[in-house]
Amino acid sequence: DAKTTQPDSMESTEGETVHLPCSHATISGNEYIYWYRQVPLQGPEYVTHGLQQNTTNSMAFLAIASDRKSSTLILPHVSLRDAAVYHCILRVAMQQGTGSKLSFGKGAKLTVSP
Amino acid sequence: AQTIHQWPVAEIKAVGSPLSLGCTIKGKSSPNLYWYWQATGGTLQQLFYSITVGQVESVVQLNLSASRPKDDQFILSTEKLLLSHSGFYLCAWSLEGDYAEQFFGPGTRLTVL
Numbered sequence: 001d002a003k004t005t006q007p008d009s010m011e012s013t014e015g016e017t018v019h020l021p022c023s024h025a026t027i028s029g030n031e032y033i034y035w036y037r038q039v040p041l042q043g044p045e046y047v048t049h050g051l052q053q054n055t056t057n058s059m060a061f062l063a064i065a066s067d068r069k070s071s072t073l074i075l076p077h078v079s080l081r082d083a084a085v086y087h088c089i090l091r092v093a094m095q096q097g098t099g100s101k102l103s104f105g106k107g108a109k110l111t112v113s114p
Numbered sequence: 115a116q117t118i119h120q121w122p123v124a125e126i127k128a129v130g131s132p133l134s135l136g137c138t139i140k141g142k143s144s145p146n147l148y149w150y151w152q153a154t155g156g157t158l159q160q161l162f163y164s165i166t167v168g169q170v171e172s173v174v175q176l177n178l179s180a181s182r183p184k185d186d187q188f189i190l191s192t193e194k195l196l197l198s199h200s201g202f203y204l205c206a207w208s209l210e211g212d213y214a215e216q217f218f219g220p221g222t223r224l225t226v227l
Contacts, residue, residue, distance in 0.1 A: 038158075041221065042218075043206065043218025043219055043221055044204075045218070046215040100146065100163075100208055101163070101173065102216060104159075105157055106157060
């Protein structure tokens with residue numbers, strides 16, 4: 001799977017909209033962009049994913065560049081609950097019956113201040 | 115709703131002793147199941163995955179083994195623990211098929227002394 005690059009950390013204040021960037025310059029055409037977040041001593045939580053089009057759900061908006069070499073996870077009106085390490089992961093579409101491999105890196109630590 | 119349960123919550127074991135960690139998924143039939151490990155301060159690594167009962171694939175070799183004795187159960191074990199086995203063990207499940215997001219359990223914290 002291709003590599004992603006994220007900032008080590010980002011800081012924000014409650015109520016702000018946060019933009020978490022992810023660079024994936026060598027992404028392949030069949031690689032999906034997944035975002036997970038993890039707080040200490042808990043399992044990662046799925047946030048969102050996309051292929052080419054921007055996507056939105058109750059947690060976040062994922063903006064994908066037209067050339068797919070970068071993406072930005074946008075968290076509107078963050079709260080203290082959103083403080084976590086955010087992982088941007090690329091995953092190749094797997095063949096049916098082979099399971100899915102997620103390769104987690106260090107991610108980007110988001111700090112939210114009151 | 116699907117629930118995922120891991121046991122024990124935490125364990126302190128001696129080097130050389132055996133280990134068995136368990137994971138149960140309720141509310142979903144025939145899930146894909148995964149074991150992950152995270153050393154303190156380290157990144158999360160996938161260890162094993164299973165797509166069906168009795169079938170387990172190894173992703174990373176850490177002198178551990180895994181088994182899937184039932185559709186809803188995944189076991190991680192070793193006969194002899196090493197100091198390097200300390201860390202946080204997570205079980206996860208996903209739906210069958212491609213692009214499926216994974217849902218993680220609460221984890222087991224293992225300390226090997």
